[in-house]
Amino acid sequence: MILNHSHTDISRNEGCTLTGVLSVTCFLQDAVTVIHGPTGCTHHNASLLHASLAENDCFDIPLLVSSNVSEEEVIFGGEGALMQAIRSAESYNPSLICVVSTCIAETIGDDTAAVCRESRGVPVVHIPGSGFLGGGFSDGIQNALMSLMDLSSPDLHSTEEGVMIVGEKNLEYEAEENYAEVARLLSLLDIDSGLRFVRRMPAGDCSRISSARYAILRDPSLDPIGSALSSRFGTEIISGFPLGLEGSLRFLRQAGDMAGIDALPAIRDEEGMQDDLVATFSDLAGISVSINTSMADPGVLQVARTVMDSLGMVEEDPGIPLPLPFDPPVGTTGVRRMLQSWRRGISRA
Structure with missing residues (x-):
């Protein structure tokens, strides 16, 4: 047990780790997210996500299942409640179940990962969502992407030509516009954008993560994800979306160098647009x-x-x-x- 954390480690200035995880898993199609913790964690985040999505004219409430940890589970353990919640999630016939452990589940010592490893008819992935020892929203995003990466293997697919977009900010107001701009710049180089890891992506496509030759991170805060992709699958990385006018030209040069394409004609076209x-x-x-x-x-x-x-x-x-x-x-x-x-x-x- 870690005992040497200060109060400053525990304070958050960017939101809850659990919310960061859900900002990823709730944008997987055909997936159900199980929150292993009290119902309050689920209710709070469902309300937050619904309000954030409504601002983007999306009025669907993400499918969340709570293990409903109560005082009894806090005393005697909540693994049984978690197994029941997973069975409830299975009734929706998903392609994937994401189980997110909360602060309470971690505090009482439930072995959430072991429960998720049990053999079932649907893949179940455990994602740490506890931030009570210093984690925040960004940590939740990284935890989710790292855990979902485990669903892929270099042996599953041959290498594809498309570029994978990694870690889009699913709750930002201009998420689709920003993706469209990245896709537009790539098209100037005759490069197709491929997987969006994770943005309205079929859960089954998580197995294809290893197939992307190149990946573009949403921003440099995701460099640990880029390092993991490189070490596991040999993926080449651009560490951030293009920002501003100069950033667009620099991005074209980087993408061209990465793909072995002469970027000068695309840069000239973009300079004309600017x-x-x-x-x-x-x-x-x-x-x-x-x-x-x-x-x-x-x-x-x-x-x-x-x-x-x-x-x-x-x-x-x-x-x-x-x-x-x-x-x-x-x-x-x-x-x-x-x-x-x-x-x-x-x-x-």
Whole structure:
């Protein structure tokens, strides 16, 4: 037992580990997620996911099953309750059951992994979801991706040409738009985007993870996932979506080098699109603007200031406040959406 954790280890500033796991497993098609813990954990996260998805015009509540750990299970153990919950999940005829252990399950010492290893007619994968000793939302995402990776093997499939997209932020407002921009840039190199690990992906496709020659991580925080893919399956990695105008050109160069493709024609095409973009928003040149940097993401600031320089905007105080996106704009199209938001804000000032 680990006893040397401080109070600062336990505090979370990015949300619960369990929620991070569910932001992955709930986007697997034909899968059921079993939460091994009290019903409150399931109810809270179901409500949170429903509210987040509703903001994206998705009103389906993810299928979650609780093992309903109560005081009796806390005292005598909850493995029996977990087995019953897995049987309940099997009644939905899923292709995969994801079992997520919570803080309570870990605290009382249930061997969740052993229960999941028992032979059944459907694959059952255990994903650690306890964060009571310092884990957070990002840890939950990584735990889920690592555990689902175990469903694949280098011997299962031959290598495919498509690029696998890894770790999309399933709860972000522009998840589909960001994926479309990455796919657009890849198409300039005649590269197809393949598996989306995990974004509305059939659960059975987890076995195909090893078949991807190349993978693009959503952001560098997923580098441990990229390292695991490389060491297990020999996958080549690009460590993050393209951010901003310069990032798009750099991404094309990286993807071309990775796939052995001359990226220069694609870069020239993208530079032309970016020149057209700057011309479209030339009316913003010379306008005095200000940015609230106190809570801004450094990546957002870098992209925003690069775009301002390209347009000849002037950052000074006082100036018209600019709204910044929560995440850095992905690609040239993401910059276009940011500029459209700026133009609206400036017109109302």
